[in-house]
Structure formats: structure tokens, C-alpha cells
Amino acid sequence: MRHLLSTKRLSDGEIRQLEGAGWRIDQYDAISIEFLKTEVAPDNHLLIFTSKNAVTAFFKSFSNLNFSACRSLCVGDGAAGMLTDKGVNVLEVFPSASQLAGSLGETYTGDSFVYYCGNLRLDLIPDTLDNLKLPWQEAPVYKTLLNPIKWDREYEAVVFFSPSAVRSYTGRNPMGEATGYCIGKTTSAELSKYTHRIICPKTPDRASLMDLLVRRENELK
Known part of the structure; x- marks a missing residue:
């Protein structure tokens, strides 16, 4: 065996x-996850999520918000399901962060963004947004602790x-x-x-x- x-x-x-x-x-x-509070509100920005942990933390930070006006891009069907269950309009679901990053310069150059992420997030999404000179904010909403x-x-x-x-x-x-x-x-x-x-x-x-x-x-x- x-x-x-x-x-x-x-x-x-x-x-x-x-x-x-x-x-x-x-x-x-x-690893373990510690959720963080953020004051970076979604407003009229296009929201980016690359993990279910970020989605969970986002909802914890804005538990009283009406999410029907929120638009998002996300990685994974699990994250997408969590978002749509709360009324968020998921514009596209990607199998990987690299594919999400690749779509930003093709379809969403007229948007501003908030990237809800963890403290150990990779540089791919931020670097892509910077290279495209798109307006964006980073909102760390959880901390990953190694075990x-x-x-x-x-x-x-x-x-x-x-x-x-x-x-x-x-x-x-x-x-x-x-x-x-x-x-x-x-x-x-x-x-x-x-x-x-x-x-x-x-x-x-x-x-x-x-x-x-x-x-x-x-x-x-």
C-alpha cells in the first residue's frame, strides 16, 4: 500500500x-488563515478574487453591504459560486490567475480595480495592472500563517x-x-x-x- x-x-x-x-x-x-478587516470598499470598481479565502474575508469585512451592484472577476468555480450566492455579478471565471491577468488588457482597460487578496499573494496580478497602467487598489483581507x-x-x-x-x-x-x-x-x-x-x-x-x-x-x- x-x-x-x-x-x-x-x-x-x-x-x-x-x-x-x-x-x-x-x-x-x-497553513492556517487569519481573516483581516479592510476598509477598501468595492464602490464602482471591478473586484478581483483569486482564492475562496479572499471571498470569505471580503464578505466578513462588508457583512451589511448589498452586493448586487458589485462586479467581479475570479479564479475557480468555488469562488464564483460563493460570490454569486451573495448576489455579486461574476463577469468571468478563470481556471488560473495567469489567465485572469491575461484578460485584463484585452477586455477591461476601461475599469478600475480592487484586488482582495492575502498577505502572501503573488505579484502576477499587481504587475499586470501596473504594466497596463490601470487604476487599482490592493486590499489584504487575510493572512496566511505557515505551519x-x-x-x-x-x-x-x-x-x-x-x-x-x-x-x-x-x-x-x-x-x-x-x-x-x-x-x-x-x-x-x-x-x-x-x-x-x-x-x-x-x-x-x-x-x-x-x-x-x-x-x-x-x-x-
Whole structure:
């Protein structure tokens, strides 16, 4: 039986799914999230979200706001669902931050922006907005805290859900011969600094990542 380490705690259903395929699972939270209050209001700006954590923090900061006038661009169907459930008009949903950034100069040059993000956000979105000379504000709405733990065994697979989790895990552990399973391209780009054994699902979401792990384990039996 092959061993898998998840750098984010899995649901009971996900554990049953992976164990049913033959994986032996260890898990922990490689990072934790602290939500922050922001005074940067959405007003008439086009809002950018690249994570579900940013969406959650945004709603916490403006719990009494009527969101029906808000327009947004976001990464991931999960974030999009959270936004639309609250009445936010989601103009486009992108599979990655790089694709969102690429759309800014094509479609949205007449807009001003607020980027709701975490303290460890990547430079991609800010650099793109600056290079296009588009007006924008940054609103940090959550803080990512690393939880580096040293693991005493080697794993056949390590599962990552964010670049921050990659940094947390690799800060205390080598990848060795393990394959890194990453939820999306931004996470895999961070992991590529430490290993070339990387696999991503075609669709960057948890369900696709679990299906990929099941399929790979069945192929290797």
C-alpha cells in the first residue's frame, strides 16, 4: 500500500474515496488563515478574487453591504459560486490567475480595480495592472500563517492545495522521490522549484484532484 500526505485536512468522503483506491493517508494543515478587516470598499470598481479565502474575508469585512451592484472577476468555480450566492455579478471565471491577468488588457482597460487578496499573494496580478497602467487598489483581507512540520517518513505522493502549502512543507521536508499532486498551475509552479515530479488535474478543483489520485493509484497497482 502506497502512502500519501495531504497538506490540507480532507473531508470524510475524500478520505473514503482515497482509501478505497488503496492509499494510506496522513494529513495535516500546512497553513492556517487569519481573516483581516479592510476598509477598501468595492464602490464602482471591478473586484478581483483569486482564492475562496479572499471571498470569505471580503464578505466578513462588508457583512451589511448589498452586493448586487458589485462586479467581479475570479479564479475557480468555488469562488464564483460563493460570490454569486451573495448576489455579486461574476463577469468571468478563470481556471488560473495567469489567465485572469491575461484578460485584463484585452477586455477591461476601461475599469478600475480592487484586488482582495492575502498577505502572501503573488505579484502576477499587481504587475499586470501596473504594466497596463490601470487604476487599482490592493486590499489584504487575510493572512496566511505557515505551519511547518517535519515528517519522519517518505511518501509516494504529497498533495498540495496552494503555493503557501508548498513553501510550508518544503521548508522542513525534501520532496525526494515523491510525486507532488497540485490543485492547479500556480501551486505546481511553486512546487517546480523543488521537484519535476508534478501532476495536476485538468480542472483546478478538489473533486478533480481526488479523482486524479484515485485514477493514478489504480493505474499503478
